[in-house]
Amino acid sequence: MRSLARSMFDRAISAADPSLAVRRHLMTHPFPHADGRWIAIAIGKAAPAMLTEALQHLSGPVSALGVTHHENVQAIEGAEIMTAGHPVPDRAGQAAAERIIELLSQAGPDDRVLALISGGGSALVPAPAPGLSLQDKQITSRVLLESGLDINQMNLVRQHLSRLKGGGFLRHAAPAPVTALILSDVIGDDLRAIASGPTVSPLGSRAEALGLLKDAGIFERLPQPVQAHLQQQQDDTPLPEAQNHLVGSNGISLDAMHDGVRGFTPRIVSRSLTGDVADAAGTILEAARQVTEATALIFGGETTVRIRGTGRGGRNQELALRIALAGPDRLDSDWVFLSGGTDGRDGPTDAAGGLVDAGTMDRMVAAGVDAKALLENNDSYAALNAVDDLVITGATGTNVADVQVMLVRPQSV
Numbered sequence: 001m002r003s004l005a006r007s008m009f010d011r012a013i014s015a016a017d018p019s020l021a022v023r024r025h026l027m028t029h030p031f032p033h034a035d036g037r038w039i040a041i042a043i044g045k046a047a048p049a050m051l052t053e054a055l056q057h058l059s060g061p062v063s064a065l066g067v068t069h070h071e072n073v074q075a076i077e078g079a080e081i082m083t084a085g086h087p088v089p090d091r092a093g094q095a096a097a098e099r100i101i102e103l104l105s106q107a108g109p110d111d112r113v114l115a116l117i118s119g120g121g122s123a124l125v126p127a128p129a130p131g132l133s134l135q136d137k138q139i140t141s142r143v144l145l146e147s148g149l150d151i152n153q154m155n156l157v158r159q160h161l162s163r164l165k166g167g168g169f170l171r172h173a174a175p176a177p178v179t180a181l182i183l184s185d186v187i188g189d190d191l192r193a194i195a196s197g198p199t200v201s202p203l204g205s206r207a208e209a210l211g212l213l214k215d216a217g218i219f220e221r222l223p224q225p226v227q228a229h230l231q232q233q234q235d236d237t238p239l240p241e242a243q244n245h246l247v248g249s250n251g252i253s254l255d256a257m258h259d260g261v262r263g264f265t266p267r268i269v270s271r272s273l274t275g276d277v278a279d280a281a282g283t284i285l286e287a288a289r290q291v292t293e294a295t296a297l298i299f300g301g302e303t304t305v306r307i308r309g310t311g312r313g314g315r316n317q318e319l320a321l322r323i324a325l326a327g328p329d330r331l332d333s334d335w336v337f338l339s340g341g342t343d344g345r346d347g348p349t350d351a352a353g354g355l356v357d358a359g360t361m362d363r364m365v366a367a368g369v370d371a372k373a374l375l376e377n378n379d380s381y382a383a384l385n386a387v388d389d390l391v392i393t394g395a396t397g398t399n400v401a402d403v404q405v406m407l408v409r410p411q412s413v
């Protein structure tokens with residue numbers, strides 16, 4: 001059961017592989033011919049992989065630019081690669097945004113523009129709106145990141161401060177038609193939220209962004225030029241149209257997990273397992289308690305952990321530890337549970353998550369591990385590591401949030 005859970009996790013990661021996601025999409029939607037040239041621009045943490053794959057399918061003259069995180073840099077033949085800071089935008093990112101705008105503004109009616117968008121894009125290409133500076137955007141990013149607002153709310157604000165987000169990319173690319181392939185790291189896959197939606201309309205109006213900041217009590221903490229900008233009239237001229245395609249997402253990875261199960265009846269229980277990790281553990285255990293035949297319960301989403309201690313861990317490891325602790329009392333069955341981040345990085349650790357089973361607690365007791373105390377100190381890494389229940393994949397080069405599988409075999413089956 002442990003190896004089945006692990007192979008399902010590997011399937012989820014493979015389904016989100018940026019190159020595969022682009023290739024899979026192009027099998028049914030090949031790139032059209034460009035009378036002029038293709039301008040291919042990749043933005044985000046998966047930019048190198050998406051661009052490498054796309055370039056193999058583009059014919060004729062191509063100008064290509066990829067912008068990714070400093071850590072992900074990778075040379076690509078025939079493409080210019082720029083790196084930038086994340087999660088707070090930096091000067092290198094601003095230079096990359098200027099280069100994108102320069103390339104887009106060269107696009108004529110015979111050219112075609114390809115946008116390859118993935119998570120991280122919001123911070124990686126800061127293009128401050130007229131009247132704003134990079135520093136204004138940096139301060140605003142820090143305030144937003146500390147605010148507790150969710151990604152949709154943060155990106156609604158970000159896109160009203162940018163010349164590229166919230167469809168701004170399309171205005172620069174006009175009159176060239178734009179095709180966008182998008183890899184989602186956002187639960188619910190709202191294209192307007194992913195990388196703050198360079199090729200789609202904004203999540204809401206400037207007035208709504210302003211209202212949100214006031215309601216959250218953080219408007220006054222923003223730099224004066226940002227406050228003034230958000231109170232100005234927004235540009236309501238219609239956006240040029242674009243072909244936007246979702247090529248990879250948490251949901252697509254859950255489907256891949258579902259389709260790869262043998263010997264257990266697969267069931268996707270939730271595509272939006274969000275909120276506090278303790279509540280998520282309760283939801284999973286309750287679903288497992290109701291199982292009457294050998295079943296693979298599948299979940300996807302992104303939970304949150306309340307930090308109380310000084311230990312090391314991440315939301316997936318903490319979820320696995322919570323299930324390991326409560327499972328033996330709550331479940332009268334044989335079970336295995338895995339929770340993992342598809343980027344291979346759970347919190348500030350080298351683990352992707354945890355893989356626990358009905359015997360984990362006994363092994364912890366035998367190893368002298370006080371699992372409850374470690375959980376209290378948010379030290380799930382130490383607890384799982386002591387019994388070899390960490391899931392280690394290394395950085396996977398993609399990110400479609402987290403997935404979970406609970407394999408349950410009732411005693412009577």
Ligand SMILES: O=C(O)[C@H](O)CO
Binds near residue numbers: 120151155193194
């Ligand atoms: O870049 C961003 O805004 C986040 O990663 C969500 O896509």
